[in-house]
Amino acid sequence: MHVHHDLTLADIVNVKVLQEIQDKFSEATGLAAVIVDSGGQPVTEPSNFTRLCNLIRSTPEGLSRCMGSDDCGGRMAAQQLCPSVYRCHSGLIDLGAPIRLNQQHLGGFLAGQVLLPQDGAEVAGDVLNRLQDLKLDDAAILDMLAEIRVVPEERVKAAADLLYIMTNYIVEIAMANIAQQQLMNELKAKADLEKVLREAELKALQSQVNPHFLFNTLNTIARLALLENAPRTQEVVYALSDLLRNNLRNIDEMVTVGEEVEYIKNYLLIQKMRFGDRIQTEINIPASLLEQKIPVMTLQPLVENAIIHGLEPKRGGGNINISGRLYEDQFELLIEDTGIGVTRNQIERIFRNEKRVGGKGQTTGLGIINVHKRIQHYFGAHFGLDIAGEQSLGTTVKIALPYECVK
Structure with a gap:
């Protein structure tokens, strides 16, 4: 993918999205945080900054040193290609992680403003x-x-x-945004709009990155970390890592049903931490x-939809059953939930490619129709999704797929 080297971080990622990512990270960890550009200049409004750091930044020289320290921390992490832990110019512990795209340093995600237990009483004199x-x-x-927190x-x-x-x-958000912009530029240059739009629909799914699920999970991890020490937390982190890795795969890939089930188990493990016995x-x-082979990310949007729009709004939660059955030369995968159900009008709107009203930023009707269209793209119009349900009685999504004999 070609990247213009005069682009800034704010050019390719919406600042409101960056602010939301930063605020949620700060909320989950309790650390101060800010996202800076390649020169150390803040791109976002600082989150949870300490009074001491705000006092230092209130002076021109102090602000200059802070930005220089931020720039140095981001570039140190960029050179190491990993997160860095360092002391800022005032003696507090800061963290830095580089934001790099195709070898270009775009800035850094910085956090911290804490002390270590070993700093002791002499830290006051040093500061x-x-x-x-x-x-x-x-x-x-x-x-x-x-007031500065002491963190192990x-x-x-x-x-x-x-x-x-x-x-x-x-x-990944930046790459998706650039890819989407390049797709739009290609659309303007080609005469066969119908064909190009069909290709764009497949690739656009990969750019539908939304931070809400990730942030809910991070809050769950933070709460668990306070309550225990800490094998369950480690399990959730590993599940999240595997899930994110799967979400960032090429949307054109084919995987086995077994692989897709493993991704779903990771997703459900994380949701179990959020909802407990409610689901x-x-x-x-x-x-x-x-x-059997299916397109990657076939099941997760459907299971997520069942949780977010079926079970989460229902007092007491409910059940999700994922099953499969074989019919001669084809098979079905079913996602059945006992949630609040769905009306015929809602089903029709989904297949008309309309977003649900009041969606929470999760995989909604648009995600479902993309799953349906991708299946038809690979296997033909006889295959795809069928949705049935009634209000208060739950929803069933059937995925019809061709069966191939595997030797």
């Missing part, structure tokens, strides 16, 4: 010495320094790793179907 020439009130500095080193390293996941997510799931797919 006063570092800030002496800014001519700030020493008593105010010491008062604000006492292993927790700081875990936060740095989480920061790196977030920057990779930002890069019960069961997977019953015959072994004879597990080697």
